[in-house]
Amino acid sequence: MESSYPQPLVMVDIALFTIRDKRLSLILTRRKEPPFEGLLALPGGFVHVQEDADTEAAARRVIRGKIGFDAPYLEQLFTFSGVARDPRGWSVSVVYYALVPWALLERNASVELCPVEALPSLPFDHQQIVAKAMERLRGKATYSSLPAFLLPGEFTMNDLHGIYQQTIGARLDKASFRHKILEQDIIEEIPRRFRTGAHRPAQLYRLSSKALTAFERKI
Amino acid sequence: MESSYPQPLVMVDIALFTIRDKRLSLILTRRKEPPFEGLLALPGGFVHVQEDADTEAAARRVIRGKIGFDAPYLEQLFTFSGVARDPRGWSVSVVYYALVPWALLERNASVELCPVEALPSLPFDHQQIVAKAMERLRGKATYSSLPAFLLPGEFTMNDLHGIYQQTIGARLDKASFRHKILEQDIIEEIPRRFRTGAHRPAQLYRLSSKALTAFERKI
DNA sequence: TGAATAGTGTCTTTAAGACACTATTCA
DNA sequence: TGAATAGTGTCTTAAAGACACTATTCA
Numbered sequence: 001m002e003s004s005y006p007q008p009l010v011m012v013d014i015a016l017f018t019i020r021d022k023r024l025s026l027i028l029t030r031r032k033e034p035p036f037e038g039l040l041a042l043p044g045g046f047v048h049v050q051e052d053a054d055t056e057a058a059a060r061r062v063i064r065g066k067i068g069f070d071a072p073y074l075e076q077l078f079t080f081s082g083v084a085r086d087p088r089g090w091s092v093s094v095v096y097y098a099l100v101p102w103a104l105l106e107r108n109a110s111v112e113l114c115p116v117e118a119l120p121s122l123p124f125d126h127q128q129i130v131a132k133a134m135e136r137l138r139g140k141a142t143y144s145s146l147p148a149f150l151l152p153g154e155f156t157m158n159d160l161h162g163i164y165q166q167t168i169g170a171r172l173d174k175a176s177f178r179h180k181i182l183e184q185d186i187i188e189e190i191p192r193r194f195r196t197g198a199h200r201p202a203q204l205y206r207l208s209s210k211a212l213t214a215f216e217r218k219i
Numbered sequence: 220m221e222s223s224y225p226q227p228l229v230m231v232d233i234a235l236f237t238i239r240d241k242r243l244s245l246i247l248t249r250r251k252e253p254p255f256e257g258l259l260a261l262p263g264g265f266v267h268v269q270e271d272a273d274t275e276a277a278a279r280r281v282i283r284g285k286i287g288f289d290a291p292y293l294e295q296l297f298t299f300s301g302v303a304r305d306p307r308g309w310s311v312s313v314v315y316y317a318l319v320p321w322a323l324l325e326r327n328a329s330v331e332l333c334p335v336e337a338l339p340s341l342p343f344d345h346q347q348i349v350a351k352a353m354e355r356l357r358g359k360a361t362y363s364s365l366p367a368f369l370l371p372g373e374f375t376m377n378d379l380h381g382i383y384q385q386t387i388g389a390r391l392d393k394a395s396f397r398h399k400i401l402e403q404d405i406i407e408e409i410p411r412r413f414r415t416g417a418h419r420p421a422q423l424y425r426l427s428s429k430a431l432t433a434f435e436r437k438i
Numbered sequence: 439t440g441a442a443t444a445g446t447g448t449c450t451t452t453a454a455g456a457c458a459c460t461a462t463t464c465a
Numbered sequence: 466t467g468a469a470t471a472g473t474g475t476c477t478t479a480a481a482g483a484c485a486c487t488a489t490t491c492a
Contacts, residue, residue: 005265006269007226008226008266010229046224047227049227049309050225053303054300055300056300079295079313081266081273081274081275084272094300094311158444173483175484176480176482176483179446179480197490198441199491200445200490200491201444202443202445218436218481375471377470377471392454394455394456398473415463418462419461419462419469420463420470421472436452436454
């Protein structure tokens, strides 16, 4: 019977992004077991066929174990596989990427955060995984509401503008950005809520939908 | 040790597209073994850890077994998983989609071809897989050279125009299409090669690159 | 009132689509 | 010459980007 073939190891790994101090960063984990014990790596683990309904459930379990709650945005990225990527044997890693607002993580002293432009050398094929995740993030940022999931529930137009510039990695005109975003209906004003500070108060907005929304054209 | 967890079954499945008689179609296979013996399904099979370097190699092996040669275009689509999708147990299917020109398949009497708008009811979660593959195909068609991989090495501008309309599922203006495609440099004229017929001969073109090329904007 | 941030109006450039036109072949 | 397919020119619409302008707050 076919299913009696020797089966590969099946795991999930997570690229968990946040923005702290205007820098796109990844949450890493220090490995407690071999192989690569003691090194920083992407959070991950084997699929538990007894408790996980599917690999997405396994990914959510890993994320909850790491940060204590579900990520507001979670999406399958790519599946990495092969005989060479893990010294324990032929393996399949179904990789997810997730976005979490820094505001939700601030209390969590235990997370190891690392800006993506200053990552240490990562074990397994995690370097490749990160590259692919950033490519996806950058790609989707140009035509969807994706970067908004890096912000907390309430944010100003300038917060949003900044986070799009961070993820896309380019300067965007303030007025054009505002027009484009407003006509896409991805966010809505929170009536009579303003962020006050040293200067003119700024209107607060929230996402109109909890789901990812694609633009009709790019920003 | 972690890796002694019971492991899921790992397989690959392939959505193999071609265009015959101007209709986007899938190559299906009649299952020779249980479960679902006798039904039409997507070609696929278990990963063979002894012979496959990774899941993409497994996908290529399945494709060669089905059509006798490699598909000109092959890309990972998505990984489907879970306890419920296969009666044999908790499984992971790394799904690939491939594009093959009909001209290469014509000789191959054995393939079962089915237009995507007239598919039979498919076993496992293959219905979902097909839906996702078509979504990807349609999505990429609007901003890349993807549909060109459904054509043989030499084609006319009208062939290309038709195949884009098929995959996108909408009418495209002839002149605008021509301008757009030519300025993207994804194809090049084959010098002094024309397709002759009953009427004015048409310039023949070929892809400039064997790789997928994204447009700067959409068609 | 001036510094700092918030928010708007308008012009230019460029892409996409509509559509009518010309070109070449063969029956 | 007319039917059929191949290929082009040009106008309209709309989006993106540049940039200068006005608005509101506090020190």
